Amino acid sequence: MELGSAELAILDRLLEARTGQQLNDSRYWRVARAVESIMRSHGFRDTDALFALLTSKSGYEVATQIVEAMVNNETSFFRDATMFKQLRNLLADTLTEKGSPRPYRIWSAGCSTGQEPYSLAIMLGEMPHLPGRKIDIVATDISGGAIDRAREGLYSQFEIQRGLSVRAMIRDFSQEDEKWRIRDKLRESVTFREHNLLEPQAAGPFDLILCRNVLFYFPMATRAKVLSHLRDALAPAGTLILGAGETLIGLANGLDKIDGGYGFYRLHSEERRDIAVGG
């Protein structure tokens, strides 16, 4: 199947309007495959019929399906093991500090099918020396399909063993035929919600925000906007973690990189003080 430039332009506008992401050449195949699968599921013979529906008033739902199929949802448990080791140390230091009766709040932004927030929950469960401070994990994604899967917590054999230790798999999941389901206690420790990062996050502040392998897909101006939403949701002494290959170079951002931390950021000390004074 070939997509013409007019059709690609429609898809580009649709993707950008909904997610802030832009199409580029390297995603052409993903887009072509997305369109093909949607055509098959609707029984369309040619792209004209699909694009006619897409651009009509009743096209919202099929547009959502296409957007979800175009977006890269790739993820895995404990993706980037070095980051998780450093985070474990940070949490061990932070959560043992005495004197905070309020819950420690974590946001996994762009959580895809749930592997990232569940990895956090699994890791926290392995740190029994933590005192009884309550921990909230909120996990969001723009994709309703991904959030549904995350809530379900059911993973294929391929997904489950990518990055997860066998001990955690046996302890924290139960087998259902060929699949593995996260145990209720862990599932209930994460609150999943649909949320678009182009919009502010109203549920802050968070002590820890992970937004990994998400900014990468946005053009610069959109990155700045999303980053400002993340920053606004960060507690004064909170930590923001980006993906291993993602930098904030070229973005005026009010954040400082933490030494030795692999993509770990804190609010500029001045902004921290402003917030402390102001709030």
Next chain:
Amino acid sequence: MKKCLVVDDSKVIRTVASHILQTLDFEVSEAENGEVALAKVQRDMPDVVLLDWNMPVMGGMDFLAALKRLQLPDRPKVVFCTTENGAGQIRQAIDAGADEYIMKPFDRETLHAKLEIVGLA
């Protein structure tokens, strides 16, 4: 260079696993059953053994028990790599002393992550 011994009665599986391991910078040797593997472990001292479950002559679980009896000062890590994918069997392997478990089929990323988990990548 880290060393890995691939134990599987299927030549195809051994070849595929060896190839992946080489791209992960391992020096690889192969054995077609547990008995051959026991001899090679003592001779080559691998850092890790990738172990199938069902094999003629000596299977994976018997190999694991025999390996324990050898009481080597530096016992290699053992990663089961098998189509026996029931939770019961997995538990049994862990209780018998396996360090990790991979359900076939697997890809390079999965193997790499598992080797990282046992401290070898």
